[in-house]
Amino acid sequence: xxxxxxxxxxxxxxxxxxxxxxHSKDAVVILAKRADNKIAFVQQRRPAIxxxxxxxxxxxxxxxxxxxxxxxxxxxxxxxxxxxxxxLLTSYFPSPGITDEKMYxxxxxxxxxxxxxxxxxxEIDVLYFTPEEALNMIKRKEIIDGKTIIALLLSSL
Amino acid sequence: xxxxxxxxxxxxxxxxxxxxxxHSKDAVVILAKRADNKIAFVQQRRPAIxxxxxxxxxxxxxxxxxxxxxxxxxxxxxxxxxxxxxxLLTSYFPSPGITDEKMYxxxxxxxxxxxxxxxxxxEIDVLYFTPEEALNMIKRKEIIDGKTIIALLLSSL
Numbered sequence: 001x002x003x004x005x006x007x008x009x010x011x012x013x014x015x016x017x018x019x020x021x022x023h024s025k026d027a028v029v030i031l032a033k034r035a036d037n038k039i040a041f042v043q044q045r046r047p048a049i050x051x052x053x054x055x056x057x058x059x060x061x062x063x064x065x066x067x068x069x070x071x072x073x074x075x076x077x078x079x080x081x082x083x084x085x086x087x088l089l090t091s092y093f094p095s096p097g098i099t100d101e102k103m104y105x106x107x108x109x110x111x112x113x114x115x116x117x118x119x120x121x122x123e124i125d126v127l128y129f130t131p132e133e134a135l136n137m138i139k140r141k142e143i144i145d146g147k148t149i150i151a152l153l154l155s156s157l
Numbered sequence: 158x159x160x161x162x163x164x165x166x167x168x169x170x171x172x173x174x175x176x177x178x179x180h181s182k183d184a185v186v187i188l189a190k191r192a193d194n195k196i197a198f199v200q201q202r203r204p205a206i207x208x209x210x211x212x213x214x215x216x217x218x219x220x221x222x223x224x225x226x227x228x229x230x231x232x233x234x235x236x237x238x239x240x241x242x243x244x245l246l247t248s249y250f251p252s253p254g255i256t257d258e259k260m261y262x263x264x265x266x267x268x269x270x271x272x273x274x275x276x277x278x279x280e281i282d283v284l285y286f287t288p289e290e291a292l293n294m295i296k297r298k299e300i301i302d303g304k305t306i307i308a309l310l311l312s313s314l
Contacts, residue, residue: 003162003177003255008204017278020160021205022179024255046253047165048178053253094303095251095258096203096210098160098181121174139314146251146303153310157296
């Protein structure tokens, strides 16, 4: 989990400026619905902010990995589910002033469930909510994870 | 613009794990409407991703600064406008797996315009779009900045 600061010199209004940012692998987030229309969420501790957050399943894209395959792998690892009917909803930059991380937003249907296959350092509870419950949790500021807010709001447009 | 990596050791499922992340100051983003209902956007180069992005006005909260005052300052610096009727729509974490940055989302009405007061390294064009034009740009994937997507979608709920 080594993190790296990258930098670049650019000329802005005639002056040389050094910009720096966190270099990060790209990532995927998955809006996955069960047959009863409930969406799969994961609840996990985020050491960076010392909070337990309710998020959609998500994770990093490994070097050379296709974003769709990364989404299928992360969904399986974090929830145990395999999905079908995969779609790429959008991709965006979570915080382009401080990191080059790019986020791919996928949707799918949940098909079959087995056990989680968690990475070292992961401890994840899987929970299910209807789209309406999820929107209400955004309005009540109980969902405060950016990728989760974007995926839910985009899919409700 | 120095960036710092912070880390913390935690015990997960009986094993010591070191988590690391980019420590960042918190930030504000502002959804500001002119009397004709058009929203103020800024277009600027983002060295981290080597792209010119269309975003809402935004910026970092200085040490000890109140988020609302930071929002009022950043709006003035980037667009020249002062605002009225300020409201905090929400706050969220753009990417809690890799950074502790917290983003405060404000809305306001635009009141009076003077000149921009740009920071060193900033070169920013101000543009205006209706809420409908903005939503269409999200759907067409022309707006790909996370904070801008969240502020626009939340305000249209």
